[in-house]
Amino acid sequence: MHGIVIVENETVIKVERIVHVLFDPDAVTFLQQAFDIDPTLRDDILVLEDDYRYGPVIADSHEWEIRKQWLKNHLFIQQEDDDKAVFQEGSLRQQLRENMKADEQLHVWIWMTNHLREVCGYFSLLPWISDFDQRVELIFLHNLPFLNEKFQLFFPEKISQIPAREYPKAKRLATPLSSEEMIADREEWQKLQQQNSLLRKTTGERKCTSIAVDSYDETLLKCCNTDWIRLSRLLSASRQRSGMDIGDEFWIWRLKQIHASGLIEIQGEWHQKPLIRIAGGEQPAAQVNDLSADEMNNE
Known part of the structure; x- marks a missing residue:
């Protein structure tokens, strides 16, 4: 991983900006607490709450309105306005893209495990970020041991299970993604869109597939x-x-x-x-x- 900070007279000076992306809202508090443990982590957090385990797959950024209308018509019928966080995601994702275009020092760190919600969240973000070569870094915590609050070894099933003190260790796993890698993953997501299913399941490491919507x-x-x-x-x-x-x-x-x-x-x-x-x-x-x-x- 490339250098991120210079420590000079105990003052942390950033040489690039980071946007931490989380698909697990419960993890926000722990990441914020980790900022006090490791100041080099301190920066903006973008929480994307929309759960892509179900609903239409969006393979292009301009298709967001399709998913938004589906959510309104099927899941959030009582929601009369657009104030609900999930309805803001189209603009949040577009704003992230615009910020990356405007600031070449801005990097995105995606925190995820192999939890289906996080995997689908990663795929769903690719239409907005896949052309930013080496500026999207993936922190993929799959089959890796951490210490829980009782200092017992465990394998987290989702990001929010990781205590704040473990984030500085986890950040070492940040791996820059090439545009080619992200485009290849995006093509897999497009295949799911073509299957036109409204429900998904895990099929392996950072992989998912469509299943019948009435499976449960x-x-x-x-x-x-x-x-x-x-x-x-x-x-x-x-x-x-x-x-x-x-x-x-x-x-x-x-x-x-x-x-x-x-x-x-x-x-x-x-x-x-x-x-x-x-x-x-x-x-x-x-x-x-x-x-x-x-x-x-x-x-």
């Missing part, structure tokens, strides 16, 4: 029965059964599709966290099944 519908149905169950309980059980830590909005969207097919019944409005049961149940709505996810898995 059966999991949702298995978490329902003839008793009414609160939506929050159902979502918790679904995450545990599937091993997918996807946000509520995805699961609710799939539940709406299942409800439209007549397989489940609901009591209440979706935005008010309704009660849910398998279609044809006879139990009164006042009697609610509040089993924990563990109890449901053991049934």
